[in-house]
Amino acid sequence: MLIDIGSWVLLSLGGFFVFVGGVGVLRMPNLYTRMHAASVTDTMGAILIIVGIMLQAGASLATVKLAAILLFLLLTSPTASNALASAALLAGLRPSESTAADTERHQ
Structure with missing residues (x-):
């Protein structure tokens, strides 16, 4: 019962965590912040799901x-x-440039 x-x-x-990562990808302003939201939360979500299935x-x-x-x-x-x-x-997309441009567009 405890294992279940x-x-x-x-x-x-x-x-x-996977849901929050998906929302983060939709809500973040640029590539680098979207990539961070997706990679961190989806990795943690996958770990938790796989360990739960292993149990x-x-x-x-x-x-x-x-x-x-x-x-x-x-x-x-x-x-x-x-990668x-x-x-x-x-490709020339710099984090500071994209962040500044996206911040100006969203204000």
Whole structure:
């Protein structure tokens, strides 16, 4: 019973983090702040959801597979965010310029 409660708490918190990340992507003013909102909250949401599913799966092969997926996500999500930021910088989008321009447009 405690494992089920803990699992559902983790799943609910993970869903909340993913939802907040989606709202952050829609509400933030520029690429860099959107990318930050998405990468941080979605990574935390994925961790919580996968750990919640691992609790439901118990000690089985599915848990090992979920742990491998979790490790893969923890390695690739920050790498993808870094690659996106690097590509934006190479394309000429500077964080201070975009922030200042977007702030002026939203006032």
